[in-house]
Amino acid sequence: MKIGVPAESRPGETRVAVTPETVKKLAVKHQVVVQAGAGIPASVTDEAYAAAGATIGTAAEALGAEMVLKVRAPNAEERAQMKPGAVLVGMLNPFDGENIAAMAASGLSAFALEAVPRITRAQSMDVLSSQANIAGYKAVMVGANTYQRFMPMLMTAAGTVKAARVLIMGVGVAGLQAIATAKRLGAVIEASDVRPPVKEQVESLGAKFIDVPYLTDEEREIAKGVGGYARPMPPEWMKRQAELVHERAKQADIIITTALIPGRPAPVLISEDTVKAMKPGSVIVDLAVEQGGNCPLSELGKTVVKHGVHIVGEPNLACHVAADASALYARNVLDFLKLVFDKEDKLVIDREDEIIKATLVCHGGEQLRK
Numbered sequence: 001m002k003i004g005v006p007a008e009s010r011p012g013e014t015r016v017a018v019t020p021e022t023v024k025k026l027a028v029k030h031q032v033v034v035q036a037g038a039g040i041p042a043s044v045t046d047e048a049y050a051a052a053g054a055t056i057g058t059a060a061e062a063l064g065a066e067m068v069l070k071v072r073a074p075n076a077e078e079r080a081q082m083k084p085g086a087v088l089v090g091m092l093n094p095f096d097g098e099n100i101a102a103m104a105a106s107g108l109s110a111f112a113l114e115a116v117p118r119i120t121r122a123q124s125m126d127v128l129s130s131q132a133n134i135a136g137y138k139a140v141m142v143g144a145n146t147y148q149r150f151m152p153m154l155m156t157a158a159g160t161v162k163a164a165r166v167l168i169m170g171v172g173v174a175g176l177q178a179i180a181t182a183k184r185l186g187a188v189i190e191a192s193d194v195r196p197p198v199k200e201q202v203e204s205l206g207a208k209f210i211d212v213p214y215l216t217d218e219e220r221e222i223a224k225g226v227g228g229y230a231r232p233m234p235p236e237w238m239k240r241q242a243e244l245v246h247e248r249a250k251q252a253d254i255i256i257t258t259a260l261i262p263g264r265p266a267p268v269l270i271s272e273d274t275v276k277a278m279k280p281g282s283v284i285v286d287l288a289v290e291q292g293g294n295c296p297l298s299e300l301g302k303t304v305v306k307h308g309v310h311i312v313g314e315p316n317l318a319c320h321v322a323a324d325a326s327a328l329y330a331r332n333v334l335d336f337l338k339l340v341f342d343k344e345d346k347l348v349i350d351r352e353d354e355i356i357k358a359t360l361v362c363h364g365g366e367q368l369r370k
Protein backbone atom coordinates (compact mmCIF):
# COMPACT_ATOMS: atom_id res chain seq x y z
CA MET A 1 0.00 0.00 0.00
CA LYS A 2 1.10 3.57 -0.62
CA ILE A 3 1.33 5.46 2.68
CA GLY A 4 1.69 9.25 2.53
CA VAL A 5 3.05 11.55 5.23
CA PRO A 6 2.39 15.21 4.46
CA ALA A 7 4.00 18.11 6.33
CA GLU A 8 1.69 19.54 9.00
CA SER A 9 -0.06 22.74 7.93
CA ARG A 10 -1.52 23.91 11.23
CA PRO A 11 0.36 26.99 12.54
CA GLY A 12 2.77 26.06 15.35
CA GLU A 13 2.51 22.31 14.71
CA THR A 14 6.09 21.02 14.69
CA ARG A 15 5.46 17.29 15.02
CA VAL A 16 5.48 14.74 12.24
CA ALA A 17 3.59 11.43 12.08
CA VAL A 18 6.54 9.15 11.21
CA THR A 19 10.21 9.00 12.14
CA PRO A 20 13.00 7.13 10.35
CA GLU A 21 12.55 4.38 12.98
CA THR A 22 8.88 3.82 12.06
CA VAL A 23 9.44 4.36 8.33
CA LYS A 24 11.99 1.55 8.38
CA LYS A 25 9.33 -0.82 9.70
CA LEU A 26 6.56 0.39 7.39
CA ALA A 27 8.77 0.39 4.29
CA VAL A 28 9.31 -3.39 4.54
CA LYS A 29 5.81 -4.00 3.14
CA HIS A 30 4.60 -0.58 1.96
CA GLN A 31 5.66 2.33 -0.18
CA VAL A 32 6.11 5.32 2.16
CA VAL A 33 6.04 8.82 0.64
CA VAL A 34 7.14 11.61 2.96
CA GLN A 35 6.61 15.19 1.83
CA ALA A 36 9.93 17.00 1.40
CA GLY A 37 10.74 18.93 4.58
CA ALA A 38 7.94 17.33 6.64
CA GLY A 39 10.35 16.32 9.40
CA ILE A 40 12.44 19.50 9.53
CA PRO A 41 10.52 21.17 12.44
CA ALA A 42 11.10 17.94 14.42
CA SER A 43 14.81 17.82 13.41
CA VAL A 44 14.41 14.94 10.94
CA THR A 45 15.98 15.46 7.53
CA ASP A 46 14.70 14.17 4.19
CA GLU A 47 17.97 12.23 3.91
CA ALA A 48 17.21 10.37 7.16
CA TYR A 49 13.76 9.40 5.85
CA ALA A 50 15.20 8.34 2.50
CA ALA A 51 17.88 6.24 4.25
CA ALA A 52 15.09 4.51 6.19
CA GLY A 53 13.35 3.55 2.94
CA ALA A 54 10.93 6.42 2.23
CA THR A 55 10.46 8.21 -1.05
CA ILE A 56 10.59 11.99 -0.70
CA GLY A 57 7.72 13.60 -2.60
CA THR A 58 5.42 16.56 -2.97
CA ALA A 59 2.43 17.44 -0.77
CA ALA A 60 0.10 16.22 -3.52
CA GLU A 61 1.91 12.85 -3.68
CA ALA A 62 1.76 12.38 0.09
CA LEU A 63 -1.88 13.48 0.38
CA GLY A 64 -2.88 11.43 -2.66
CA ALA A 65 -1.79 8.12 -1.06
CA GLU A 66 -4.18 5.28 -0.15
CA MET A 67 -3.33 5.84 3.51
CA VAL A 68 -2.35 9.21 4.99
CA LEU A 69 -0.63 9.55 8.38
CA LYS A 70 -0.95 12.96 10.00
CA VAL A 71 -0.59 14.65 13.36
CA ARG A 72 -3.55 17.05 13.02
CA ALA A 73 -6.74 16.91 10.97
CA PRO A 74 -6.36 18.00 7.34
CA ASN A 75 -7.73 21.41 6.33
CA ALA A 76 -10.10 21.88 3.37
CA GLU A 77 -7.26 22.35 0.90
CA GLU A 78 -5.57 19.14 2.07
CA ARG A 79 -8.85 17.20 2.07
CA ALA A 80 -9.39 18.24 -1.53
CA GLN A 81 -6.13 16.52 -2.48
CA MET A 82 -7.04 13.27 -0.72
CA LYS A 83 -8.61 10.34 -2.58
CA PRO A 84 -12.14 9.19 -1.69
CA GLY A 85 -11.75 5.85 0.08
CA ALA A 86 -8.35 6.77 1.53
CA VAL A 87 -7.58 5.88 5.15
CA LEU A 88 -6.55 8.76 7.39
CA VAL A 89 -4.92 8.31 10.81
CA GLY A 90 -4.16 11.21 13.17
CA MET A 91 -5.24 13.32 16.11
CA LEU A 92 -8.41 14.35 14.32
CA ASN A 93 -10.40 15.72 17.27
CA PRO A 94 -13.28 13.26 17.77
CA PHE A 95 -15.37 16.00 19.41
CA ASP A 96 -15.33 18.26 16.33
CA GLY A 97 -18.47 17.09 14.54
CA GLU A 98 -18.11 19.64 11.74
CA ASN A 99 -14.64 18.41 10.84
CA ILE A 100 -15.77 14.77 10.96
CA ALA A 101 -18.69 15.64 8.65
CA ALA A 102 -16.24 17.25 6.22
CA MET A 103 -13.95 14.18 6.29
CA ALA A 104 -16.96 11.92 5.75
CA ALA A 105 -18.06 14.06 2.80
CA SER A 106 -14.56 13.62 1.30
CA GLY A 107 -15.11 9.84 1.46
CA LEU A 108 -12.31 9.22 3.96
CA SER A 109 -12.06 6.39 6.48
CA ALA A 110 -10.69 8.40 9.37
CA PHE A 111 -9.28 7.20 12.69
CA ALA A 112 -9.08 9.74 15.51
CA LEU A 113 -6.38 8.39 17.79
CA GLU A 114 -7.44 10.54 20.78
CA ALA A 115 -10.45 8.23 21.06
CA VAL A 116 -8.37 5.10 21.72
CA PRO A 117 -10.03 3.48 24.76
CA ARG A 118 -8.09 3.27 28.03
CA ILE A 119 -7.60 -0.48 28.01
CA THR A 120 -4.34 -2.37 28.45
CA ARG A 121 -4.21 -3.51 24.79
CA ALA A 122 -4.42 0.10 23.60
CA GLN A 123 -1.78 1.60 25.90
CA SER A 124 0.93 1.61 23.25
CA MET A 125 -1.38 3.60 20.93
CA ASP A 126 -2.47 6.17 23.50
CA VAL A 127 -1.49 9.46 21.90
CA LEU A 128 -3.13 11.56 24.62
CA SER A 129 -0.88 9.95 27.22
CA SER A 130 2.32 10.12 25.19
CA GLN A 131 1.80 13.80 24.40
CA ALA A 132 0.45 14.80 27.83
CA ASN A 133 3.55 13.30 29.43
CA ILE A 134 5.70 15.63 27.34
CA ALA A 135 3.46 18.64 27.97
CA GLY A 136 3.65 18.04 31.74
CA TYR A 137 7.45 18.02 31.60
CA LYS A 138 7.62 21.11 29.41
CA ALA A 139 5.12 23.01 31.58
CA VAL A 140 7.57 22.80 34.48
CA MET A 141 10.43 23.93 32.24
CA VAL A 142 8.41 26.91 31.00
CA GLY A 143 7.23 27.71 34.53
CA ALA A 144 10.79 27.58 35.92
CA ASN A 145 12.01 29.75 33.06
CA THR A 146 9.34 32.39 33.65
CA TYR A 147 9.80 32.34 37.44
CA GLN A 148 12.49 34.78 38.51
CA ARG A 149 13.80 32.79 41.46
CA PHE A 150 15.50 29.46 42.11
CA MET A 151 13.58 26.18 42.12
CA PRO A 152 15.70 24.26 44.69
CA MET A 153 16.61 25.32 48.19
CA LEU A 154 20.17 26.67 48.26
CA MET A 155 22.40 27.23 51.22
CA THR A 156 25.25 29.51 50.22
CA ALA A 157 27.80 31.75 51.94
CA ALA A 158 25.60 34.65 50.83
CA GLY A 159 22.56 33.24 52.57
CA THR A 160 19.81 30.70 52.09
CA VAL A 161 17.31 30.59 49.22
CA LYS A 162 13.98 28.86 49.83
CA ALA A 163 12.76 26.10 47.52
CA ALA A 164 9.97 27.10 45.11
CA ARG A 165 6.47 25.92 46.03
CA VAL A 166 4.70 24.33 43.08
CA LEU A 167 0.96 23.62 42.98
CA ILE A 168 -0.29 21.13 40.39
CA MET A 169 -4.03 21.21 39.59
CA GLY A 170 -5.19 18.06 37.81
CA VAL A 171 -2.99 15.00 38.24
CA GLY A 172 -3.50 12.81 35.21
CA VAL A 173 -0.63 11.93 32.88
CA ALA A 174 0.57 15.55 32.47
CA GLY A 175 0.16 16.37 36.15
CA LEU A 176 2.10 13.31 37.32
CA GLN A 177 4.97 14.12 34.97
CA ALA A 178 4.86 17.76 36.14
CA ILE A 179 5.18 16.58 39.75
CA ALA A 180 8.11 14.29 38.89
CA THR A 181 9.88 17.02 36.91
CA ALA A 182 9.36 19.74 39.55
CA LYS A 183 10.58 17.28 42.19
CA ARG A 184 13.80 16.68 40.24
CA LEU A 185 14.35 20.45 40.22
CA GLY A 186 14.01 20.55 44.00
CA ALA A 187 10.60 22.20 44.39
CA VAL A 188 8.12 21.57 47.22
CA ILE A 189 4.92 20.28 45.62
CA GLU A 190 1.21 20.14 46.40
CA ALA A 191 -1.44 18.75 44.07
CA SER A 192 -5.20 18.46 43.65
CA ASP A 193 -7.47 16.19 41.61
CA VAL A 194 -11.06 14.96 41.80
CA ARG A 195 -10.35 11.23 41.39
CA PRO A 196 -9.67 9.34 44.65
CA PRO A 197 -6.80 7.02 43.43
CA VAL A 198 -4.73 10.09 42.62
CA LYS A 199 -3.93 10.78 46.29
CA GLU A 200 -1.72 7.70 46.54
CA GLN A 201 0.02 8.47 43.23
CA VAL A 202 0.75 12.04 44.34
CA GLU A 203 2.12 10.92 47.68
CA SER A 204 4.27 8.21 46.09
CA LEU A 205 6.02 10.96 44.10
CA GLY A 206 6.81 12.84 47.29
CA ALA A 207 4.16 15.57 46.88
CA LYS A 208 1.35 16.57 49.24
CA PHE A 209 -2.25 15.89 48.18
CA ILE A 210 -4.84 18.59 48.83
CA ASP A 211 -7.71 16.56 50.27
CA VAL A 212 -11.11 17.95 49.34
CA PRO A 213 -13.57 15.78 51.28
CA TYR A 214 -16.49 14.06 49.52
CA LEU A 215 -19.54 14.78 51.63
CA THR A 216 -22.23 12.84 49.73
CA ASP A 217 -22.48 9.49 47.93
CA GLU A 218 -23.22 11.42 44.75
CA GLU A 219 -19.91 13.32 45.03
CA ARG A 220 -18.04 10.09 45.72
CA GLU A 221 -19.65 8.41 42.71
CA ILE A 222 -18.99 11.28 40.26
CA ALA A 223 -15.38 11.58 41.49
CA LYS A 224 -14.65 8.04 40.28
CA GLY A 225 -14.93 9.38 36.72
CA VAL A 226 -15.61 7.21 33.71
CA GLY A 227 -13.09 5.26 31.61
CA GLY A 228 -10.16 6.84 33.52
CA TYR A 229 -11.43 10.36 32.81
CA ALA A 230 -12.94 12.88 35.23
CA ARG A 231 -16.57 14.02 35.19
CA PRO A 232 -17.74 17.52 36.17
CA MET A 233 -18.01 17.65 39.98
CA PRO A 234 -21.09 19.14 41.71
CA PRO A 235 -20.82 22.90 42.45
CA GLU A 236 -20.68 22.33 46.24
CA TRP A 237 -17.53 20.19 45.88
CA MET A 238 -15.98 22.69 43.44
CA LYS A 239 -16.64 25.46 45.98
CA ARG A 240 -14.87 23.54 48.75
CA GLN A 241 -11.98 22.78 46.39
CA ALA A 242 -11.75 26.49 45.38
CA GLU A 243 -11.55 27.58 49.02
CA LEU A 244 -8.71 25.16 49.78
CA VAL A 245 -6.91 25.95 46.54
CA HIS A 246 -7.22 29.69 47.22
CA GLU A 247 -5.28 29.24 50.47
CA ARG A 248 -2.62 26.99 48.85
CA ALA A 249 -2.28 29.35 45.84
CA LYS A 250 -1.38 32.24 48.16
CA GLN A 251 1.74 30.27 49.17
CA ALA A 252 2.57 28.97 45.68
CA ASP A 253 5.34 30.26 43.42
CA ILE A 254 4.33 28.26 40.33
CA ILE A 255 0.92 26.76 39.57
CA ILE A 256 0.55 24.27 36.74
CA THR A 257 -3.01 23.48 35.74
CA THR A 258 -3.82 20.44 33.61
CA ALA A 259 -7.45 19.67 34.55
CA LEU A 260 -9.60 18.49 31.66
CA ILE A 261 -12.98 16.86 31.19
CA PRO A 262 -13.27 15.18 27.76
CA GLY A 263 -15.59 16.97 25.34
CA ARG A 264 -16.32 19.85 27.74
CA PRO A 265 -14.77 23.20 28.58
CA ALA A 266 -11.99 22.90 31.17
CA PRO A 267 -13.14 23.47 34.77
CA VAL A 268 -12.25 26.86 36.29
CA LEU A 269 -9.92 26.13 39.20
CA ILE A 270 -7.94 29.36 39.70
CA SER A 271 -10.37 32.29 39.84
CA GLU A 272 -9.43 35.94 39.35
CA ASP A 273 -9.77 36.46 43.12
CA THR A 274 -7.24 33.68 43.68
CA VAL A 275 -4.84 35.24 41.16
CA LYS A 276 -5.21 38.58 43.01
CA ALA A 277 -4.21 36.82 46.25
CA MET A 278 -1.06 35.24 44.73
CA LYS A 279 2.45 36.54 45.33
CA PRO A 280 3.87 39.07 42.86
CA GLY A 281 6.18 37.34 40.38
CA SER A 282 4.47 33.99 40.77
CA VAL A 283 3.62 32.01 37.66
CA ILE A 284 0.63 30.06 36.31
CA VAL A 285 1.11 27.68 33.38
CA ASP A 286 -2.35 26.79 32.07
CA LEU A 287 -2.12 23.58 30.04
CA ALA A 288 -5.91 23.56 29.61
CA VAL A 289 -5.87 26.88 27.75
CA GLU A 290 -7.06 25.34 24.45
CA GLN A 291 -10.19 24.03 26.20
CA GLY A 292 -10.94 27.46 27.69
CA GLY A 293 -8.36 27.31 30.49
CA ASN A 294 -8.38 26.39 34.19
CA CYS A 295 -7.78 30.09 34.89
CA PRO A 296 -10.16 32.60 33.29
CA LEU A 297 -7.30 35.11 32.89
CA SER A 298 -5.24 32.83 30.61
CA GLU A 299 -4.95 33.99 27.02
CA LEU A 300 -4.41 31.47 24.25
CA GLY A 301 -0.89 31.63 22.82
CA LYS A 302 0.23 34.44 25.12
CA THR A 303 2.05 35.05 28.38
CA VAL A 304 0.28 37.88 30.20
CA VAL A 305 0.90 39.54 33.55
CA LYS A 306 -2.30 39.98 35.58
CA HIS A 307 -2.29 41.31 39.16
CA GLY A 308 1.50 40.77 39.18
CA VAL A 309 1.19 37.08 38.22
CA HIS A 310 2.71 35.75 34.97
CA ILE A 311 0.12 33.58 33.24
CA VAL A 312 1.41 31.34 30.45
CA GLY A 313 -1.28 30.32 27.96
CA GLU A 314 0.92 28.47 25.49
CA PRO A 315 -1.15 25.74 23.79
CA ASN A 316 0.26 22.42 22.77
CA LEU A 317 3.51 22.41 24.73
CA ALA A 318 4.43 19.00 23.28
CA CYS A 319 5.24 20.91 20.06
CA HIS A 320 8.15 22.52 21.90
CA VAL A 321 9.73 19.10 22.35
CA ALA A 322 9.07 18.24 18.72
CA ALA A 323 11.67 15.53 18.18
CA ASP A 324 10.70 13.37 21.16
CA ALA A 325 6.99 14.16 20.82
CA SER A 326 7.17 12.95 17.20
CA ALA A 327 9.15 9.86 18.16
CA LEU A 328 6.51 8.80 20.71
CA TYR A 329 3.58 9.78 18.48
CA ALA A 330 5.06 7.89 15.51
CA ARG A 331 5.36 4.73 17.67
CA ASN A 332 1.74 5.15 18.78
CA VAL A 333 0.70 5.37 15.10
CA LEU A 334 2.80 2.35 14.12
CA ASP A 335 1.20 0.26 16.87
CA PHE A 336 -2.25 1.37 15.82
CA LEU A 337 -1.55 0.36 12.20
CA LYS A 338 -0.96 -3.25 13.33
CA LEU A 339 -4.72 -3.33 13.95
CA VAL A 340 -5.70 -2.41 10.40
CA PHE A 341 -3.30 -4.64 8.48
CA ASP A 342 -3.75 -8.40 8.38
CA LYS A 343 -0.92 -10.99 8.22
CA GLU A 344 -0.53 -10.43 4.46
CA ASP A 345 -0.37 -6.67 5.11
CA LYS A 346 -3.72 -6.06 3.45
CA LEU A 347 -5.96 -3.38 4.88
CA VAL A 348 -8.77 -4.86 7.01
CA ILE A 349 -11.06 -2.62 9.05
CA ASP A 350 -12.61 -4.91 11.67
CA ARG A 351 -15.63 -2.90 12.82
CA GLU A 352 -16.12 -5.31 15.74
CA ASP A 353 -12.72 -4.53 17.29
CA GLU A 354 -13.12 -2.33 20.38
CA ILE A 355 -10.27 0.02 19.45
CA ILE A 356 -11.38 0.33 15.81
CA LYS A 357 -14.96 0.99 16.90
CA ALA A 358 -13.87 3.77 19.25
CA THR A 359 -11.53 5.52 16.84
CA LEU A 360 -13.23 5.18 13.43
CA VAL A 361 -15.05 8.53 13.12
CA CYS A 362 -16.17 8.20 9.48
CA HIS A 363 -16.21 5.42 6.91
CA GLY A 364 -17.60 5.00 3.40
CA GLY A 365 -19.09 8.51 3.43
CA GLU A 366 -20.85 7.91 6.74
CA GLN A 367 -20.21 10.10 9.78
CA LEU A 368 -19.92 7.65 12.69
CA ARG A 369 -19.37 10.22 15.44
CA LYS A 370 -21.41 13.46 15.60
Ligand code: NAD
Nearest residue numbers: 118119129170171172173192193194228230258259260267
Ligand atom coordinates in the same frame (compact mmCIF):
# COMPACT_ATOMS: atom_id res chain seq x y z
P1 NAD B 1 -7.15 14.37 31.47
O1 NAD B 1 -6.09 14.98 30.61
O2 NAD B 1 -8.48 14.15 30.88
O3 NAD B 1 -7.34 15.31 32.77
C1 NAD B 1 -6.25 15.70 33.56
C2 NAD B 1 -6.61 15.54 35.02
O4 NAD B 1 -7.51 16.57 35.41
C3 NAD B 1 -7.30 14.23 35.40
O5 NAD B 1 -6.52 13.55 36.36
C4 NAD B 1 -8.64 14.67 35.93
O6 NAD B 1 -9.11 13.81 36.97
C5 NAD B 1 -8.30 16.06 36.45
N1 NAD B 1 -9.45 16.93 36.75
C6 NAD B 1 -10.62 17.08 36.09
N2 NAD B 1 -11.41 17.95 36.73
C7 NAD B 1 -10.71 18.40 37.82
C8 NAD B 1 -10.99 19.30 38.87
N3 NAD B 1 -12.15 19.96 38.98
N4 NAD B 1 -10.04 19.49 39.82
C9 NAD B 1 -8.86 18.83 39.77
N5 NAD B 1 -8.55 17.96 38.80
C10 NAD B 1 -9.46 17.74 37.84
O7 NAD B 1 -6.64 13.02 32.14
P2 NAD B 1 -5.45 12.07 31.65
O8 NAD B 1 -4.16 12.66 32.06
O9 NAD B 1 -5.60 11.78 30.21
O10 NAD B 1 -5.64 10.70 32.46
C11 NAD B 1 -6.53 10.45 33.49
C12 NAD B 1 -6.23 9.07 34.08
O11 NAD B 1 -6.28 8.02 33.16
C13 NAD B 1 -4.84 8.99 34.71
O12 NAD B 1 -4.99 8.44 35.99
C14 NAD B 1 -4.10 8.04 33.85
O13 NAD B 1 -3.10 7.34 34.55
C15 NAD B 1 -5.19 7.14 33.35
N6 NAD B 1 -4.81 6.48 32.10
C16 NAD B 1 -5.06 5.13 31.97
C17 NAD B 1 -4.70 4.48 30.79
C18 NAD B 1 -4.93 2.99 30.62
O14 NAD B 1 -5.36 2.36 31.56
N7 NAD B 1 -4.67 2.45 29.47
C19 NAD B 1 -4.13 5.17 29.74
C20 NAD B 1 -3.92 6.53 29.89
C21 NAD B 1 -4.27 7.18 31.08
